[in-house]
Amino acid sequence: MVLNKFRLNLKSILAYGALIAFSMPIFLVFLWLVITTFSTRTEGLESLGWTLSNWSFLWKSPFGPKFQSIWIVTLNTFILATVMTTIVVFVSAMSAYALSRMKFAGRKGFLSATLILHAFPSVTLLIPIYFVLRWITKVPIIGQGLPLIGGFGFNTIGGVALVMVAFQLPFGIWIMKGFFDNISWDMERSALIDGASRFQVWWKILMPNIKPGIAALSIFAFISAWNAYIIPFTFTVGRAGKSTVLSVYIQNFMSESVMTEWNMVAAVGLFQLIPVLIFFFFTQEALLNIYGGGAKGGA
Amino acid sequence: MEVRLKNLSKHFGKVKAVNNFNLEINDGEFVALLGPSGCGKTTTLLMIAGIYKPTAGGIYFGDKIVNEVLPKDRKIGMVFQSYALYPHMTAFDNITFPLKLLRTPKEEREKRVNEVAKLVQIEELLDRKPAELSGGQQQRVALCRALIKKPDILLLDEPLSNLDAKLRTLMRAELKRLQRRLGITTIFVTHDQVEAMTMSDKIALLQLGKLQQYSSSDELYNRPVNLFVAGFIGSPPMNLIDVSLEQEEGKLLLKNEDITIEIPSKISKLIQSRSQDNKIVLGIRPENITIDHKRGEEAEVYVVEPMGMQVLVTVKLGNLQIKVLTAPPFTKKMGEEVKLHFNVNKIHLFDKNTEKSLLLN
Structure with a gap:
């Protein structure tokens, strides 16, 4: 013993x-x-x-008063992450529903195409996307005349969000499809007989039952937007410009002419990390669910 | 509401799930679609519900063809095998979901819920979620949800198969009473012949997408039209024995190497005219064989299975195994000799090739 x-x-x-x-x-x-x-x-x-001097960026801009304060940059990051997450979740949920439940020509091809897109290295598309965004910029209002997100063109938060949505969608669609696949057909048929339209079935019956999936995808999308660097860096301009996000803001410390203040880089980095940590602390269970692919207690 | 299926077919790719199915259901009737799994019974039900579109043929409610009518406009209620309750809603919300979609006012909804909840005695459970309900309770909630729209037709897909044996017997009787009380035309799908026979007015027995026989349970049991019906209906099943038809000394005999049975003269002419070659399948139910009779075929007891009210005895007659139902007490042991007497007035005869009954038209 x-x-x-x-x-x-x-x-x-x-x-x-x-x-x-x-x-x-x-x-x-x-x-x-x-x-x-x-x-x-x-x-x-x-x-x-x-x-505490490394944290001085919290109350005064380290690049001089002409530049955005860290709080505006944080707000930008937050808007970017929120806009992107919202679009990703809604579009993924709708297309995943269609792919999971409906028969249509090209369904299989579409599925394998999304899988290939998911594996596609996004960096290779940066230059073509630049031209697309420049073109969108010329569209009145939508290009760069919208409040909050700036628009969907070059050097706007909306534009960056749009590009990131495109890269995030294949993943989102696959994850959501897995969750929809797990819901029994009977529930959907029952709702159809009860008098629901296809859209009502999706919104009132299926969506509430894939909440774990929605939560997981939201968190995943939010965090990847929050931490994104390459795409915001490429499609926004200027040190701490009007559309800068946190990851790009950090990059500004590392210029070639002046000695890099690593302690300040670390401080901004930690500042960027805090929301993610808090977020993860409260949502880790849902996040881990994403690879489980199952609706707990559903169906 | 009368329901008629006219040459109804449903193909999934090359598979003919339902094939040229004709059925007429009168207003207020309780009809069972019975058959082994994969026979097309659920497919048929889903076509009646409007979930599947028929490949060919028509579905009529009354005089109206409803092939193109959406499920929600068919005035049907359906209970699924899995009950398909919405897990995120309480029982109350589940039941009122159809009314909510119709934008029925709140007071009306509450009134109607109380009405149907009273029917199946679940008034106390209305604020619970499906996960907090037992299988039987879930089923009642599902039944309420199907009934609250006051449907013309009620569809039940294996409604009892997820319940335990005791509850099943209880719900069987309750469902039957409820159907009689409300008088709703009801179609239910089952693979359990006892359910089908006890509950329904008429049974449509299907196999491989084809209707085999459509009649009352009594007819189905006593006058099976073909070999499949004979073998499917009845538990323990009918004994089916390959024999050939032979004539000896003016008598018509059913013979194989183990058994010889004389056909009563009243059916012998019928047989002679109908049987093309002499190959026949003799069917006789276990309760129509008497055991330990003074005279008869000699056989050996193979196994004895007491079932309380009756004893099921399997005997060996040469190479044949024959099941016999007899009243207890049964004292013979395994390996002992018994004599069998076949009640020839209760035999069924089928053509070996066409599998059709030789006794019925």
């Missing part, structure tokens, strides 16, 4: 030991990041003097 217990303990000690050993580098890097943001300089994990 005693021996058994000991063995069990030994087993779990080994397991935990291995887990800690593997997680430690990641944890230390985060710790380093935090220490760095509050230090003038660091030597490894050791601070060579504590300071």
